Amino acid sequence: MNAFVARSLEEIRFWSRIMKEHSLFLKLGFRCEDTQLIQEANAFYALFEQIEAKAHAYQANTAPETIRQFNIEVYTAASHIWVFKRKVLGLILSCKLPGANNFPLLVDHTSREANYFRNRLAQLNNGQLEPLADAIIDENVFFLKIMADHAKFIGHLLDPSERKLVEQSREFSHDFDQLLWQAQDLSSMRPQSQTRPLLGQFLDQNRVSVASLRDFKKTARDLINACRIKSIIHPLLADHVYREAERFLAIIDMFENSLKGNAPLNQVAWH
Numbered sequence: 001m002n003a004f005v006a007r008s009l010e011e012i013r014f015w016s017r018i019m020k021e022h023s024l025f026l027k028l029g030f031r032c033e034d035t036q037l038i039q040e041a042n043a044f045y046a047l048f049e050q051i052e053a054k055a056h057a058y059q060a061n062t063a064p065e066t067i068r069q070f071n072i073e074v075y076t077a078a079s080h081i082w083v084f085k086r087k088v089l090g091l092i093l094s095c096k097l098p099g100a101n102n103f104p105l106l107v108d109h110t111s112r113e114a115n116y117f118r119n120r121l122a123q124l125n126n127g128q129l130e131p132l133a134d135a136i137i138d139e140n141v142f143f144l145k146i147m148a149d150h151a152k153f154i155g156h157l158l159d160p161s162e163r164k165l166v167e168q169s170r171e172f173s174h175d176f177d178q179l180l181w182q183a184q185d186l187s188s189m190r191p192q193s194q195t196r197p198l199l200g201q202f203l204d205q206n207r208v209s210v211a212s213l214r215d216f217k218k219t220a221r222d223l224i225n226a227c228r229i230k231s232i233i234h235p236l237l238a239d240h241v242y243r244e245a246e247r248f249l250a251i252i253d254m255f256e257n258s259l260k261g262n263a264p265l266n267q268v269a270w271h
């Protein structure tokens with residue numbers, strides 16, 4: 001099985017669904033009169049739905065050249081949705097959409113995810129994946145910020161009367177802000193910080209918090225689905241952030257296995 005084909009399809013299957021859902025969340029946050037923006041969001045929904053279907057239709061034995069072309073096509077789509085999200089962020093921040101219902105941080109957050117997806121496709125196509133030690137730090141810096149944001153979104157979209165859950169979200173937000181600072185410290189101490197024991201401890205510590213946030217999101221999702229808590233969280237958003245935590249955990253596990261398997265720190269791995 002071709003690792004390039006397998007990794008590309010796996011990445012696109014996960015992130016195209018995420019991009020499709022972002023289009024829906026953006027659309028739901030616009031006002032009724034924002035018909036142009038709603039149409040643009042619908043077009044992105046359809047585009048990523050189509051990409052997702054295509055990614056599932058391709059098999060692991062598809063010719064690498066076909067996948068290389070597909071990656072370019074998806075890269076373009078991810079670039080376009082990134083531009084759209086940054087445009088929406090600009091409109092919100094210059095008060096051109098008063099009363100619209102998406103937080104600026106949420107729009108920025110979804111644009112960062114689009115940018116991550118786009119970079120990933122470029123790396124896969126150029127064969128320029130990072131050495132293991134750099135990948136461990138960079139992926140964690142990216143995802144810890146994503147997790148810290150999620151905790152803040154949940155805390156702000158729960159009904160204020162859900163005091164216990166709001167409090168728990170605030171604790172997660174604080175925990176992940178701390179972990180993010182630690183990750184940035186480790187990053188600034190590069191390359192001296194890139195020892196096997198330090199990277200191992202870094203992954204251990206992050207995994208504990210991500211697993212606990214993942215469980216919290218799962219509970220929140222189930223409570224929302226059962227209509228047991230008061231919030232303005234879309235059930236699909238609850239599931240969406242849960243899946244992103246699961247993905248981060250899978251990435252941490254993969255890195256831990258590479259470290260335990262004594263994979264060379266300075267060599268590129270198909271992560």
Ligand SMILES: [Fe+2]
Binds near residue numbers: 018022110113240
């Ligand atoms: Fe997302």
Ligand SMILES: [Fe+2]
Binds near residue numbers: 109146241244
């Ligand atoms: Fe996210």
